[in-house]
Amino acid sequence: MCGIVGYVGDKGTVDVLISGLKRQEYRGYDSAGIAVITHDGHISSAKKAGKLQALVDELAVRPVAAGATGIGHTRWATHGAPIDANAHPHLADGGKLALIHNGIIENYAEIRDEMLAAGHEFVSETDTEVAAVLVGHLVNSTGDLRTAFAQAVNRLQGAFTLLALHVDEPGLIVAARHNSPLIVGFGDGENFLGSDVAAFVAHTHRAAAVGQDQIVALTADSVTVTDFAGNPASLEEFEVAWDASASDKGGWPSFMAKEISENPDAVANTTRGRVVDGSVTIPELTELGDDYLRGVSRIIVVACGTASYAGLVGAYAIEQWARIPVDVQLSHEFRYREPVISADTLVVSISQSGETMDTLMAVKYASEHGAKTLSICNTQGATIPRESDAVIYTHAGPEVAVASTKAFVAQITALYLLGLHAARVRGTLDATELARNAAELEAIPAKLEQVLLTGSTVAQLAKWMSDTPAVLFLGRHVGFPIALEGALKLKELAYIHAEGFAAGELKHGPIALIDHGQPVFVIVPSPRKSEVIHAKVISNIQEIRARGARIIAIAEQGDAAVLPYADEVIQIPLADPLFEPFLAVLPLQMFAMELAHAKGLDVDQPRNLAKSVTVE
Ligand code: AGP
Numbered sequence: 260m261c262g263i264v265g266y267v268g269d270k271g272t273v274d275v276l277i278s279g280l281k282r283q284e285y286r287g288y289d290s291a292g293i294a295v296i297t298h299d300g301h302i303s304s305a306k307k308a309g310k311l312q313a314l315v316d317e318l319a320v321r322p323v324a325a326g327a328t329g330i331g332h333t334r335w336a337t338h339g340a341p342i343d344a345n346a347h348p349h350l351a352d353g354g355k356l357a358l359i360h361n362g363i364i365e366n367y368a369e370i371r372d373e374m375l376a377a378g379h380e381f382v383s384e385t386d387t388e389v390a391a392v393l394v395g396h397l398v399n400s401t402g403d404l405r406t407a408f409a410q411a412v413n414r415l416q417g418a419f420t421l422l423a424l425h426v427d428e429p430g431l432i433v434a435a436r437h438n439s440p441l442i443v444g445f446g447d448g449e450n451f452l453g454s455d456v457a458a459f460v461a462h463t464h465r466a467a468a469v470g471q472d473q474i475v476a477l478t479a480d481s482v483t484v485t486d487f488a489g490n491p492a493s494l495e496e497f498e499v500a501w502d503a504s505a506s507d508k509g510g511w512p513s514f515m516a517k518e519i520s521e522n523p524d525a526v527a528n529t530t531r532g533r534v535v536d537g538s539v540t541i542p543e544l545t546e547l548g549d550d551y552l553r554g555v556s557r558i559i560v561v562a563c564g565t566a567s568y569a570g571l572v573g574a575y576a577i578e579q580w581a582r583i584p585v586d587v588q589l590s591h592e593f594r595y596r597e598p599v600i601s602a603d604t605l606v607v608s609i610s611q612s613g614e615t616m617d618t619l620m621a622v623k624y625a626s627e628h629g630a631k632t633l634s635i636c637n638t639q640g641a642t643i644p645r646e647s648d649a650v651i652y653t654h655a656g657p658e659v660a661v662a663s664t665k666a667f668v669a670q671i672t673a674l675y676l677l678g679l680h681a682a683r684v685r686g687t688l689d690a691t692e693l694a695r696n697a698a699e700l701e702a703i704p705a706k707l708e709q710v711l712l713t714g715s716t717v718a719q720l721a722k723w724m725s726d727t728p729a730v731l732f733l734g735r736h737v738g739f740p741i742a743l744e745g746a747l748k749l750k751e752l753a754y755i756h757a758e759g760f761a762a763g764e765l766k767h768g769p770i771a772l773i774d775h776g777q778p779v780f781v782i783v784p785s786p787r788k789s790e791v792i793h794a795k796v797i798s799n800i801q802e803i804r805a806r807g808a809r810i811i812a813i814a815e816q817g818d819a820a821v822l823p824y825a826d827e828v829i830q831i832p833l834a835d836p837l838f839e840p841f842l843a844v845l846p847l848q849m850f851a852m853e854l855a856h857a858k859g860l861d862v863d864q865p866r867n868l869a870k871s872v873t874v875e
Pocket of ligand 1: 563565610612614618662663869870872
């Protein structure tokens with residue numbers, strides 16, 4: 260939930276730290292801070308509650324001195340309110356040690372009592388300061404930062420990525436990870452640490468993920484890795500596939516606007532290389548093997564939030580094409596229900612960040628109980644893919660805005676490719692049907708470009724509705740998960756009550772919510788190929804309109820049946836019913852963004868949220 264950065268080298272350390280934090284601010288923005296070992300051998304640090312800009316403003320008045328070794332942190336608060344005193348870095352050992360942390364230390368209270376009994380004092384409410392004081396205490400007993408740090412991390416329980424530096428060992432940063440992400444960036448005469456590659460992609464594309472329960476000693480020209488017991492370990496280097504400009508706004512008013520505009524490319528880039536001559540092959544699935552896929556009796560999808568709604572959409576396609584039952588479960592519920600798992604159960608995790616702790620724990624549970632695991636992930640080298648038997652990377656590019664947009668359509672793309680790949684292997688679709696559906700998928704980017712053209716209409720609608728207190732969303736079949744996603748986007752971005760329903764559920768209670776003027780978005784199925792469901796949704800619209808609802812219909816071009824009953828119609832291009840979700844979600848993403856804009860809210864960093872939820 261926090262962004263961390265570490266640097267040892269001869270560039271301007273403060274600038275490297277601040278720019279690294281800026282590219283990771285979406286991971287948490289309750290406070291920010293940096294600490295540097297100065298050339299004259301002391302620690303110079305600054306930290307401020309609020310977004311990174313507050314720290315930048317502070318540094319303009321009280322700059323942190325130059326140095327070759329530094330760490331930085333942008334926080335999503337877990338223990339202790341987001342105030343200056345609780346911001347990281349935390350100092351210890353008389354101001355000679357600085358430490359930053361991402362995660363939650365579950366046994367901090369007992370260690371805090373131990374340190375108090377040893378005569379130490381605390382200035383914050385955080386679990387992180389306890390770790391800092393513990394390391395400082397052990398440095399004094401061992402005389403060595405590496406040894407002290409190793410002893411400390413072996414005491415800690417919970418989830419943590421820790422970085423620490425000490426004035427007695429300038430040029431060295433020690434770091435460790437347990438159930439929380441940490442990436443190394445390899446430079447020339449300089450090295451980097453980050454929560455993800457965004458921390459240093461502007462300086463190097465050479466990276467490696469630190470493994471579970473590993474410790475890194477990083478200097479300007481060396482990276483040494485051991486396990487928590489001190490045994491040597493190694494890292495697997497990879498090349499970062501995107502450059503820093505991809506994580507810049509590029510002239511857009513917000514990352515949200517930029518990433519919504521990238522929906523077409525997210526689908527195209529995820530499809531590319533996996534649809535060839537009308538057939539679908541996902542090379543990464545060779546890890547599982549065709550025989551295994553032919554034997555799969557059930558798929559369980561584990562995901563959270565928007566990713567879970569992508570799973571709900573994908574379930575329709577996979578069941579229809581590959582004839583495999585698909586059960587979508589929220590990661591944080593999955594392992595506590597003692598799920599029925601067998602050797603022929605494939606557990607598919609969906610995670611944009613690849614670091615969502617709930618989903619990581621679900622994947623580990625599935626593996627421990629005999630299932631094969633497949634990760635659908637948008638972040639190279641992330642923890643969940645590394646804990647899975649196979650991975651299908653989506654290629655949406657870095658998604659910086661906290662509310663997910665392009666990654667969502669990329670996740671659906673990956674699930675559709677999985678369904679078609681499995682259908683080919685299992686022989687449940689013939690070549691003609693495979694080719695037809697593959698062509699539908701390849702046609703989606705161009706159709707999304709057409710939907711983007713409705714942006715000004717949607718923006719006007721959002722302005723009209725800027726004071727609405729609540730919005731409902733209705734959908735049927737694959738439109739139902741889109742109703743859920745549309746509601747989540749509005750909650751996340753505009754902070755208003757929004758709820759998605761299966762349209763057929765309305766009469767079983769929710770219709771009581773309908774009052775005069777209540778805005779209701781309705782995702783209308785195609786009248787051409789879903790006549791029965793289309794007719795039912797039209798009658799649902801009539802039922803709520805009769806009770807005063809204000810209907811905003813998302814309907815395909817040429818659907819005349821909806822016109823008499825809708826106050827607004829946002830038209831989307833014709834597509835096969837299973838492919839409508841790609842197109843129907845885009846106006847809802849734009850609507851949520853525009854309504855948030857109209858309310859003067861920060862669409863990239865909504866309150867209380869963080870891009871990667873790395874605590875359970
Ligand atoms: C998406 O708009 C939300 N920010 C959130 O629901 C997100 O989808 C969820 O936390 C899962 O994140 P992940 O895909 O990185 O695992």
